[in-house]
Each structure stands twice: as C-alpha cells, then as structure tokens.
Amino acid sequence: MKIAVMGAGAVGCYYGGMLARAGHEVMLIARPAHVAAIERDGLRLEAQGFDEHIRLSASSDPAAVAGAELVLFCVKSPDTESAGDLLRPHLAPGALLLTLQNGVDNAERLRKRLPQAVAAAVVYVATEMAGPGHVKHHGRGELVIEPSNTAAVSSEAVAQMLIAAGVPTEVSPDVVGALWAKLILNCAYNALSAISRQPYGVLAQAAGVADVMGDVVAECLAVAEAEGVRVPGDVPAAVRRIAETMPNQFSSTAQDLMRGKPSEIDHLNGLVVRRGAARGVPTPVNRVLHTLVKLLEAKAG
Structure with missing residues (x-):
C-alpha cells in the first residue's frame, strides 16, 4: 500500500517505519532536518527488539x-x-486519513476541512526522536481504530495491514470512549512529567503524586459523564499501569517544553477545564496543572 505520514515526529516515524519495514511504500512528511538525515541514512528505528x-x-x-x-x-x-x-489540494479522493493524535476532537475538526474519509485512532506508544532521522521506541505500540468503510481502503483492511507489520491493532465502534480513556491518562501524566521533568516510573513513586493523579482522574471522569461519554475499563488501574509499562518515558508535553516548543496542554487538561466549565463540573486540579504548564511555556518564550 502507498502510505503517507503527515507530521512525521516520534509517533509518525515509528508507525511509518514499521509499515515500511513490512514492505509498504511510505512517504514521511517531516521537518527538513529529519528529511535530510532520512535521505542520507534511512530512518533509524531503534525498537526494543531491533x-x-x-x-x-x-x-x-x-x-x-x-x-x-x-x-x-x-x-x-x-x-x-x-x-x-x-x-487538501493534494489528497487522493478515496484516501483514508487516520488521526494518530492526542486529544478527543481531532477527527471531528479534520472532517470539517476535508471531504475525504477521516477515522480516529487511539495511540498507546512510548517513543521519542533521539536525533534527526532517529526514532527510539520505549514500549507498547497498540492502536484502536474507528470503523470506516467509505474510503478506498477500510479500517479493517488497515488494521490487518498494521497487525502484519507488528503493530497490535483493533477496530472498535466505541472509539470516543477509548479516546477519553487515553485523554485521562494524558491528563494524569503529561503535565506532572513536564513540570517535574521526570519519566513516568520516577514520577509515579514521588510523594503525593498518586493522590494528585487520583484527583485528576476523578475530575475527568465527572466531565466525561456530563458529556454523555462512557469511559471503558478500570481507569485508575490503567493510570497505574502506565508507569509500569512505560517507566522511562517522558510525556510528550515534557519533551515539548524541554525543546522550547509549544505543547498540546490546551487539548489535554485545558480541554477538560473548558468542557467542565461548559457543563458546570468543577475541575480545579486540571486547571492548576494546565496553568502551570502554560506558565512554563511562556517562560520558555
């Protein structure tokens, strides 16, 4: 299959690299420094097994x-x-766009800009760009994909292709609930990792952190309930499991701040604060974390 990756940072390079390794024709659309390194040496994919x-x-x-x-x-x-x-001017009419992003509303926002089929995906992977053209995989990698049958290729076909490439993938009709479950994990870890500049394993052992994460989760679940969203699974247990399965991972928010880049915090804790305000649900802990990260962004310039 001919595949393009728009925004080939750590996540895009990992999945694009896995698909290329499996024999698919992959085009990474990335920053010039990454492009130059990839054209010279190929994409270095440093995974746990290779x-x-x-x-x-x-x-x-x-x-x-x-x-x-x-x-x-x-x-x-x-x-x-x-x-x-x-x-938009360059997309094939029958293309399927799969959103591998943090947050819960990206697919909806993209559908307003494009006539092509758009399907949301929930991403559970620990990766980082270790240098130009060099992606490092720290753990996990599974995807949950929204059903779509209106493009030239279906979500089911994409899932089978990813599985064959070594990426655990499932198609689920309840992607909204899964997106909220992932959002809650991000809200629990991202800001705290960014503020403390600690990886998940170290962060989770610090005094008071488990209680703060518990407060974050409770607020998020209350907002989700007010939004009419059923969040699947045992969310507190899933939050604890992140530190066990990704102990060396810094959050994407932490990685952004350490590089002096704007983060996605407005679409994580900030989204919970906005949705909570609209529904009359208090979110004081998420508000504090959102505010502190915004202050750190401003300090970085």
Missing part, C-alpha cells in the same frame, strides 16, 4: 502526500486545521 536503518521516502512538502491511499495524520493537536488545509 535497531535498523529503514529505507523510505521523506519530504518537507505536503504535496508529497499525492497518491497515498492511507494518510497517518500525526501533527500536534493545535495544528490540525492548518495541516488539513495544506493537504
């Missing part, structure tokens, strides 16, 4: 998406609309 240089295509021009049957849409949540606008 460390390989994978040959694939890369470009910094959104027009390189042309002809792709599947587009993995991996930009930061604040860039969803602008990236969609850049892609």
